[in-house]
Amino acid sequence: MKTSKWITGLTIVLCYIFLAQGGRTEPLRIFAAASLQGPLDVISEDWDIDTIINYAGSGTLARQIDYGASADLVILANAYWMDWLIERGQFAGTATDIISNQLVVIGPHGTAPMSNPTKTDLLDRLSGGRLAMGQRASVPAGIYAQAWLENIGAWGTIQNHLAETDNVRAALVLVARGEVPLGIVYSSDAASEEAVSILWRVPSDQxxxxxxxxxxxxxxxxxxxxxxxxxxxxxxxxxFKALQ
Incomplete structure (x- = not known):
């Protein structure tokens, strides 16, 4: 009899937990831009439901969803890929902007900072090497980086000296390992890696x-x-930066 009461009590507790979580037994599935890795992990650890986070470049995530991958929440790093998914009928409703960021030029730890770099300055620092950045056709950080390089009149030359990566974190790794002398990533990426130094913070109006x-x-x-x-x-x- 005591065993029966114990089992009954345990069943009640488990049912309560089940109902408190909205009856959900599967982990929360999140598709998130690679640059969110780290802080989003911290936030999800404090959540009362297990989470599975798929980090990748926004273009990669968008294509995975378009091919049929399912998610509970999608967070991308620019509006282009979100609008693309909405236009293709994958989502209904309106997206919410949650945070902003800043582009920075980085080098291996200890590299001297730059001041308002020009095309010539960048070429001098590259010294025959390559500049790491996300793929300009699909990775938001790469799209923003190209826009900045065009703004300062450097794109025509620098585009021939690129090491393009599938996501912004991969560009960070290339610089941290010393495989390339320069990279363009987000401020949040640079803050997460002690092996790199920020050489220049790109003005947001560029x-x-x-x-x-x-x-x-x-x-x-x-x-x-x-x-x-x-x-x-x-x-x-x-x-990251607060929304203005």
């Missing part, structure tokens, strides 16, 4: 606004998105 749009596809995704919006302090302390 390219389009960096913003991270998010869209929730399930009620649980909506709950987690609302929670992220209460924890932007974690993102800002990791080098």
């Amino acid at each position: 390219h389009s606004l960096i913003r991270y749009p998010a869209i929730a596809l399930t009620p649980t995704g909506e709950d987690f998105l609302a929670y992220i919006e209460t924890r932007t302090d974690v993102l800002i302390s990791s080098g």
